[in-house]
């Protein structure tokens with residue numbers, strides 16, 4: 001189905017039972033949208049989100065803190081490491097500022113490819129394609145479990161030059177990838193064709209600070225049919241094998257360069273606790289091919 005076709009189905013009319021948006025079941029992108037205060041979510045998403053809130057009251061703070069980390073990391077890579085190409089997988093429902101807006105506010109010529117497998121993200125993809133005319137953006141409708149589909153998509157190969165550094169952003173995505181899919185091999189495969197000097201930006205929910213709240217949250221997601229696994233610091237660190245971590249290494253998002261927050265850009269972390277946030281994040285450089 002085309003983006004326009006899906007978009008048409010998000011209107012106010014009754015939804016056909018075969019809708020690919022599957023509004024009767026909670027969905028991770030729409031629940032995250034709800035946690036960020038967005039409006040692109042349905043009753044099933046809000047019901048599951050309400051259950052999560054009773055188990056993990058900090059989840060809305062966690063979503064905002066994760067998003068603020070992503071903004072700071074992208075600003076850092078564009079401003080201080082000269083990165084001009086970005087591949088953002090697990091993009092989420094557009095929430096301004098989106099990654100391309102952050103990158104192009106520093107480097108208008110930046111090129112960004114987004115990828116997600118959710119029809120509702122596809123339906124809203126137009127908001128991700130409003131590039132600065134000096135740069136470019138594109139959207140790939142694909143599952144991260146099929147990295148070659150993403151890497152070989154014409155939308156990607158037309159926009160990104162893989163002989164030059166790329167920042168690969170996998171924010172709040174890999175906890176939706178169960179061990180059976182071999183998430184470590186997926187990340188390695190995605191990094192493989194990227195030029196030396198490329199970066200990995202990653203954030204991931206962890207049970208390390210509040211195991212009961214976060215494990216119960218996983219159960220709520222599982223009972224809604226959403227797969228995944230939350231991971232310890234050591235398990236998150238493994239995603240960075242072979243890469244050179246940027247200081248301060250694997251950290252909670254609110255302590256990853258809070259100094260880089262810029263006023264009115266959604267990059268501020270505020271006063272939050274590790275239990276509320278329950279994420280690990282990291283940024284690392286690929287040194288060898």
Ligand SMILES: C[S@@+](CC[C@H](N)C(=O)[O-])C[C@H]1O[C@@H](n2cnc3c(N)ncnc32)[C@H](O)[C@@H]1O
Nearest residue numbers: 029032090091092116117118143144171172176
């Ligand atoms: C929690 S949102 C994160 C959004 C954004 N990256 C951020 O950190 O603000 C997770 C996104 O991952 C997407 N996602 C989940 N599983 C996926 C998969 N197997 N392949 C591609 N995208 C996936 C969801 O559709 C959702 O848009």
